[in-house]
Amino acid sequence: MNDSVQLKIYFTGVGGQGTLLASRVLGEAAMTAGYAVLVSETHGMAQRGGVVTSTVIIGALASPIISPGEADIVVSFEALEAFRALSRCHSQTVVITNTAAIIPYSVAIGQAHYPAVERLMELIAPQVGQLLTLGAETLAQQAGSSLAVNMVLLGALAQTGRLPFPGKIIAGVIATRTPPKHVDTNLRAFQLGQEAIARQVPPRKLKTA
Amino acid sequence: MHFLLAGQPGDKCLLLGNEAMARGALEAGVSLATTYPGTPASEIGDRLYQVARETELYFEYSVNEKVALEVAMGAAAAGLRTLCAMKHVGVNVAADTLITLAYAGVKGGLVLVSADDPAMFSSQNEQDNRYYARLSGLPLLEPASPQEAKDMVVYAFALSEALKLPVILRTTTRINHARGVVTLGRLKAPQPHGYFQKDPFRQVLVPMVARRAHARLLQQQALAAQEAEQCPFNDIQGQGPWGVVASGVSVNYVQDAIADLGLADRVTMLKLGFTHPLPAELIGAFLGQVEKVLVVEELEPYLEEALRAVAQSQGLTLPIQGKAPELFSRLYEYHPRLVRQVIARFFGIDYQPPEVLGPAQILGCPVPERPPTLCPGCPHQAMYYTIKIALEELGLDAVFPSDIGCYTLGLLPPLGMADYMISMGASIGTAAGISRATDQPVVAFIGDSTFFHAGIPPLVNAVHHRHNFLLVILDNGTTAMTGHQPHPGVKPAPPGYDGQRIDLKELVQALGVDAVKVVHPLQYAPTLQTVKELLSQSGVRVLISRAPCLLYVQRLTGHKKTRTFYVGPECHDCRHCLDYFGCPALHPSLVPSEGGRMVIDAALCAGCGFCSQWCEAIHAQ
Structure with a gap:
């Protein structure tokens, strides 16, 4: 275990997408790998179709939340929420996002405009250290369930090489901590997420825990 | 286990x-x-x-x-x-x-x-x-x-x-x-x-x-x-001339700020976990060893004022600050960057935090908000719609005292059916006051769990004093907002839950209200008729809108929707559904070739069929 590790990971998505399970699995994996870890979650009213965020703080930090401008990694379950999360980013932040759009009701009824996803991505890219995009919904469906978007994104996160422990530790937590009847689908989704990023990012040597 | x-x-x-x-x-x-x-x-x-x-x-x-x-x-x-x-x-x-x-x-x-x-x-x-x-x-x-x-x-x-x-x-x-x-x-x-x-x-x-x-x-x-x-939860940490006091989650923000700013050798922190009564001797010892003190606590200056009192009693005059325009606010929560900035400012350290990106500025316009909504198939939404129609058909403009639960989201457009909401159960007393003070019709809303919690005494009061309003009890069988906990009227009860069920209708009837009716809010025509009858009467009238929370039933029984609905080609784009109902599944098409015609998102549609009962263009798949 490396005492100098400090990693602030910000998850964002829409109520019902499974962001809380993703942050909890990552937190369990960090703990299994021997790191100090803190997770903070959104519960209550926001879960009714609103924005749901959570954070995973790995390493020698005491604060459970991430200030504006201070996330090292953003994992977004939705394109517009990735853009909104720019306020959490700095110039070196790695942003991983699902490119699928979930239309807010204000947009659906014409009171606001949802910008083109391509434009959102073009605007994010120059502001941050690295932008990685994937069609997580499609990959989740390939894995067997559109609900496995969270596992696809965890796979993508593991493959960036930014975590201080290998992806197989996350896979191990998925195998033991998600409902037995979904484990196969979840592991497939995790692997598809890894593969999608492996095609975009040159392999980076993993630090070992 | x-x-x-x-x-x-x-x-x-x-x-x-x-x-x-x-x-x-x-x-x-x-x-x-x-x-x-x-x-x-x-x-x-x-x-x-x-x-x-x-x-x-x-x-x-x-x-x-x-x-x-x-x-x-x-x-x-x-x-x-x-x-x-x-x-x-x-x-x-x-x-x-x-x-x-x-x-x-x-x-x-x-x-x-x-x-x-x-x-x-x-x-x-x-x-x-x-x-x-x-x-x-x-x-x-x-x-x-x-x-x-x-x-x-x-x-x-x-x-x-x-x-x-x-x-x-x-x-x-x-x-x-x-x-x-x-x-x-x-x-x-x-x-x-x-x-x-x-x-x-x-x-x-x-x-x-x-x-x-x-x-x-x-x-x-x-x-x-x-x-x-x-108490081991009260502790003086570190050694240095600058004092910081914190309790609760702020302790963590202070610890990280001290590390980030490299102040370990300059700051003494008094971490307080046992905060009433306060340890006056420990605080006195701390105040005696530092030159100035910053108090880091969210909300009110509870510790700050107590520390000043201890200092005064010991004849100490060192600066003790916390809440001030240039330091901490009494509003909202704190976070690491804020605490780091204020510590740096208070002790005169040069620290410039990195710039924060503004998404709206980068986009050149506001980023669309995503407020929480009532779920597709929510019986509350159907009840709100029907009352809106009934009031319009009767030419009435009512005031809507509301209460605490998912249904408070009825505040949002297009429903706009919450006018006053303060605390648990307050909708009923408020309704009495507004109806006494004005000639405006009053329709109050309260959830079933909230009614059991604090709604019964004000309803007794309303009956006794012959007040005049319609109370709608939105009875979805559970405490939905907080995660579907059971309450005395729970229905269906979770497996193994053996609480004696209290029937809302019998309870309300026993209080002697002038009228009480039960409707299934997803059955439009009979509900509309009942609502109009009740709106035309006077006295304390209670409408129990009884249909289970859809999410609750899905979680409890694993029940999945059996059908979805679609908008047929005969839709003449009147937008009534958008202006009066506002189901999240029902919106103008975002596909450019469809020219903005109304569509139902099959993935979101819960299959309740409510909209098909008042719109001829909506059909079951």
Whole structure:
């Protein structure tokens, strides 16, 4: 275990997408790998179709939340929420996002405009250290369930090489901590997420825990 | 076996603060626990409810926080260890009991968890409940992490029994809903039976008893103050001329700021966990060794003012600051960057935080908001629609007092059916006042759980005083907003739940209201007719809108939708559904080639079929 590790990971998505399970699995994996870890979650009213965020703080930090401008990694379950999360980013932040759009009701009824996803991505890219995009919904469906978007994104996160422990530790937590009847689908989704990023990012040597 | 029971002493688990407190209660041998659900406290009760099915622990979702505290205090008077959890505003409901309970004291340990909500993620105010400790004279603990939350519950039980006083454990959302690595202690079996030892001249708080009891409370407070001096949760850390004081989650922001700014050799931190009564000697010693002091605490200047009082009594004149325009605000929650900036500013350190990106600025226009919505298929939404139509057809313009629950989202357009909402149960009293003061028709809304919680006395009052309004009880069979906890009218009941069900209609009828009707809100035509009848009458009229919360039924039974609906080509684009109903599944097409015609998102559509009952263009797939 490396005492100098400090990693602030910000998850964002829409109520019902499974962001809380993703942050909890990552937190369990960090703990299994021997790191100090803190997770903070959104519960209550926001879960009714609103924005749901959570954070995973790995390493020698005491604060459970991430200030504006201070996330090292953003994992977004939705394109517009990735853009909104720019306020959490700095110039070196790695942003991983699902490119699928979930239309807010204000947009659906014409009171606001949802910008083109391509434009959102073009605007994010120059502001941050690295932008990685994937069609997580499609990959989740390939894995067997559109609900496995969270596992696809965890796979993508593991493959960036930014975590201080290998992806197989996350896979191990998925195998033991998600409902037995979904484990196969979840592991497939995790692997598809890894593969999608492996095609975009040159392999980076993993630090070992 | 429940995960909170499975862990062995020394095991490390990643626990939510609320789960850690539940585990702490189990390690303290809690015998009885009560709650009324409320964010951010809900998971404390939810986990103990689950655990109680496997152990001797008695747990109940009480009808409201006052009753929850009273059940807990009765058992504590009989010698059992009891825990009572609630959100901060729940303590207001329980306060009448709490303040005098402090006079009577307890025999078995009683721990009251108050979960405060700075920044109001799920609350109507951000009151600072530390003042309840000062008001009641009771000991107060404030954990800084999930581990400390667990350890403090165990400590609080011992403290409560040593002082024979209830102990208040005050958390905030970032403790309740933060997960941290928690090292478990040993579980202790609950004590199955207590015995109520009669002692009326201590426990019947008539004036002659209360006068002695108040004096006794002050004596116990003095003992509590001595305990606070020794308490391991109060601690002076580091050594340096600059003083920082913090409690609760702010302790973490301060620790990170000291590390980030490289101030370890310049700052002395007084970390306070036992914050009423405060350890005056420890504070005095701390003030004596620093040059100036910054107090870091969310919400009110509770510690700051207490520190100034200690300094004054010791003749110290060093600067003690916290809340100030250039320092900390009394508004909302803090975060690491803010605390780092204020510490740097207060002690004159050059620190420039990195720039924060502005998404709206980068986009060149506001980023579309994503407020929470009522779910597709929500029976509340259907009821709101029908009342809107009925009022329009009768040419009435009504005022809508509302209450606390998912249905408060009826505030949002296009429904716009919440005009006044303050606190649990207040819709009914408010309706009486507005209808007395004006000629405007009044239609009040309250949920079933909220009605049981605080709606019955104001309805009795309305009947007795012959007030004039329509009360709609939105009866979805559960406490939906906080995670589907059962209440006295629960339907369907969760498997194994054996609470005696109280029928809302029979209850309301027994109160003698002028009219009571039950409708199924997803059946449009009969509901509309009933609503119009009730709106045309006078007196206290009650409409029970009975249909289960769709999410609840799905979770309980695994029931999946069997059909979805679509908009047919005969739609003539009147937009009535958008202007009056506002189901999230029903919106203009976003596919450019479809020219903005109305469509139903099949993935979102719950299949309730309500819209097809008033729009001829909507059909089942």
